[in-house]
Amino acid sequence: MTSVYFTHLDAPVGPLLLTADADGAITSLSVPGQKGGRVVQPDWRHDPGPFRAAGEQLAAYFAGELREFRLPLRAEGTDFRQRVWAALDEVPYGATATYGEIAARIGATRAAVRAVGGAIGANPLLIVRPCHRVIGANGAMTGYAGGLERKVRLLTLEGVLT
Numbered sequence: 001m002t003s004v005y006f007t008h009l010d011a012p013v014g015p016l017l018l019t020a021d022a023d024g025a026i027t028s029l030s031v032p033g034q035k036g037g038r039v040v041q042p043d044w045r046h047d048p049g050p051f052r053a054a055g056e057q058l059a060a061y062f063a064g065e066l067r068e069f070r071l072p073l074r075a076e077g078t079d080f081r082q083r084v085w086a087a088l089d090e091v092p093y094g095a096t097a098t099y100g101e102i103a104a105r106i107g108a109t110r111a112a113v114r115a116v117g118g119a120i121g122a123n124p125l126l127i128v129r130p131c132h133r134v135i136g137a138n139g140a141m142t143g144y145a146g147g148l149e150r151k152v153r154l155l156t157l158e159g160v161l162t
Contacts, residue, residue, distance in 0.1 A: 006040055007048040009055050012062050012157075013150045016127075020050040025074035028124040029054075035145045036122060058127070064157065067093035069128045077122065084119035091133040094158045098137045121145050127154065 004027070009016045019028045019038060030037035048055075053071060060066035075085060087105040091097045103109070103116045123131040126146050132154040136142040144151035155161045 004041070004044045005047045005050050006044050007046065007051045007055075009051070009058060011058060013127075013146070013153055016058070018051050018054055019044070021074055023072070023074075024050040025072040026051075026054055026125065026128065027074050027076075029126050029128055030124070031126060031146045031150065033147065034126065036124075037145070038124070054128070061127070062157065071128060073125055073128065075124045075129070077119070077124075080115065081119040081122060084116055085123060085125075085129055088120065088123065088129050088131055088134070091130055093130075094160060096133050096135045096155070096160055099134060099142075100137055102134060117143070133158075133160075 003022045005020045005022075007018055009018060014031055017028075017030045017038060017040065018026060020026050028038045057066055057069050057071060061069070077085065083106045084102060087102045090105065099113050099117050099120070100110065102120065103113050106116070108116060120131045120134055121143060123129050123145070126132070132144055132146070132151045141148055141151055141155075152161060
């Protein structure tokens with residue numbers, strides 16, 4: 001049986017639920033009300049130990065002192081989703097990309113933009129894997145599993161929005 005460890009952290013965007021595997025790799029970061037977000041299960045083990053570095057880095061990020069997370073991440077997903085998520089990791093702090101740009105980065109066709117959007121929406125690692133940096137082709141603040149208000153707050157923190 002694989003162990004799932006979890007902890008809760010307070011953040012300016014609300015409480016965060018983090019999970020990690022037995023190796024200490026972060027497997028999810030969820031917020032309350034998140035579409036597809038994780039919920040604590042009875043067999044999970046509460047242990048803040050594996051999350052010390054994540055807590056420190058998240059605090060520094062929200063204080064405007066950290067631009068790039070350096071954490072062991074392990075998210076489960078199809079090969080397609082893994083490619084999309086890797087492309088998200090390449091969108092720098094303070095910048096945005098469109099769904100079409102993410103599709104192009106992974107070599108997907110224009111017709112695959114919806115599938116790219118689905119993969120972005122399924123990102124289990126909010127904030128640390130920056131799906132909030134993906135916007136509509138017209139610059140619109142389109143969907144965010146953590147809610148558009150959180151997306152706007154994160155992009156404002158990063159200086160994209162004023």
